[in-house]
Amino acid sequence: MRRLPALIGGSVRRKTMGVVLAVAFVTLLVNALVLTVYEVRTYREARLVEARAQAEILGRAAASALAFNDQKEANAALATLKARADVVAAALYGPDGRVFASYAPHGTFTGDVVRASRDIVEGGQRLGSVEVVTRSGLRERILAFAGILVAVMAVALGAALLLSAWLQRVLTQPILDIDAAARSVIERRDYSVRARRTTDDEIGVLADAFNRMLGEVEASHGELRDADRRKDEFLATLAHELRNPLAPVRNALYLMRVAPPDDPSAIAARAMIERQVGQMVRLIDDLIDVSRITTGKLALRRERVEVGAVARSAIEAVEPAMRARQLDFQASLPSMPVYVSADPTRLAQVYLNLLNNTCKFTEPGGRVRFELALEDGMLVGRVRDNGIGVPTQQLAAIFQMFNQADRSLERTAGGLGVGLALARRLVELHGGTIEAHSEGEGRGAEFVVRIPALGAEPGEAAGALPPRRAGNGRRRILLVDDNADYVDSLADVLRADGNEVRVAHDGKSGLDAARSFRPEFAFLDIGMPGMNGFELARRMREEAATREAILVAITGFSQPADRVRGREAGFDRYLIKPVEIEAVKEILGA
């Protein structure tokens, strides 16, 4: 039944009342009909039985009159019927059916009658028959019956009406209560309003759900207000922070206008302008990062990096500030190379951010420790200080955007309060976690960053190569170099030794060749146009098919920084041009 008929459609109120009334009416009607039919039949039956009995008695009484043709006696017998007011006629018949005597006190009678006739038999002889006609009173009976039923139905329907009115109130009142609560919330924007739960039924469940939802709305409304407030404060602080450096810059510019260029004060002024502008640039860079993060446009350029290099760049950047504040700064890095899949610039930014913070929040003469270690497959970086610490209840809140732990502190330390929020987002994008620990104000703080580490290359620590493949000296070797003459001749030499050698003359085809050839060794020229050796090495390390190869960089650059870069890109060895064949063979054979 998809839709209730229009009769009882409409509101819940009308529906419930309609259903109750319909049920009551149908029940009563069926009941009345069945009872009426039953009553009619049993009544008729009873009247018939009565009439038959009457006929029987009469027959016996009149038997002799009939037998011996005594009409007087027959009439006398019939006359006894006078006592029965409901008998309207009677007759005695001879054996051939002809009337012997009859009785009709009121003449012919029109109305419902019941006829009963019996044979009169005495001593085995059929003497004739008797018929008695009585008023059945069926019509009156039915009318009376119907009258009672109608009255009962009316009373019952009335009761049903009252019941359904009560029922619909029970049902609809709680619903209307919820509706009233909803309206009050909307009109007054008062999210603390709750609906009253008055019943224990499904509507009560609805009321509870409604209140939970209101609770959510209230909470998120509160959060929005807080966020809004923080944003306002942020804007105020931002304006302040941008304005701050401009005043001294203006003074410096004025000074430079009036003083000669090589005057010490002019030199100092230029230096100060540089510092302040640098400060502003950093501030604005942070802002740009923040905006990128909030709009989801911050993308990482992840590569396989060795964390030592990343850490060192952060350490270098913060050292001047540490010195300026006379802080005892020490760092310890892992003894073996640890690789992570990370954006080196951003990762460095995270560590730098934390280190800058410790600078800001540690008293001069304080101690700062920076430790990087590999623990359970995670790269764990800890920045510890014995500075002003963080109150315990704020340990989670300090990572919120625009949150500045303590307003008074913030005035002295400067900053927009976005650093930690930024750091957390960057760490999360790397698939890691960041935590703050502190025993309270004045008790120092520790920040811990965890990032999943990549599996180390076997034998990397000692610089040892993987053990030689068992069996034949036949190796699969890939050579990639844009200097065709050089690389082709090297390939011939290696083939003469029984190796299987493939050659590519640029990075792209080298990558394709590596995928299909799956070399055990790959010698990659760094300085190639298009995809250079570093890029090629990174890509090979990223793909499962080519990851296991031993990568050797061939390059003309020999600075240590280049070696670091090579390591970072994933090379196992570094050869300087011109490459001697012995060096190659040593790598192959080792």
Added chain:
Amino acid sequence: MRRFAALAAAWLALFTGQAGAQPLPDAQEHEVKAAFLYKFPAFVEWPSRPAPEVPFVIAVMGAPQVAETLRGLAEGRRHNGRAIEIREPVDSQGVNGAHMVFVGAAVAARLPGLARALAGAPTLIVSESAGGLDQGSMINFVISDARVRFDVAVDNADARGLRISSRLLAVARNVRGGRP
């Protein structure tokens, strides 16, 4: 043919007495009396009930027409499940063992002697002569208002242990010695 006519007349006689209670012109007196005789046993109780194979014996003396009509009425019928036998004895000996005896007017003089001979026996004696009840019969036919009627002597019946139904008494013209 005669038999059939007699039978038809007798059946007609069974319900004489339309509104005017006039006897049907072709219902003969002997036919009415035979019909009455045929019905009397239904309203009389004999003291003992014999076995069903014993027939109900009606003796008719000095009324051959009644006997013949009775035979026609009783043919193929039963009284209380027993066969009906019509005898026409010529002397009192032949009456022994009969349950009902009709003494015709022709032999009315024999009534007292018959009553004496049957003294104590549960035999219903019906007569059609004046003073018959005084001479010992229980039921006596009379003609009253051109109709066949009868008188009943309950005391005579009582003496023989016969019970006559009050319904029969109700239609009798006169009842003698009735029970209260």
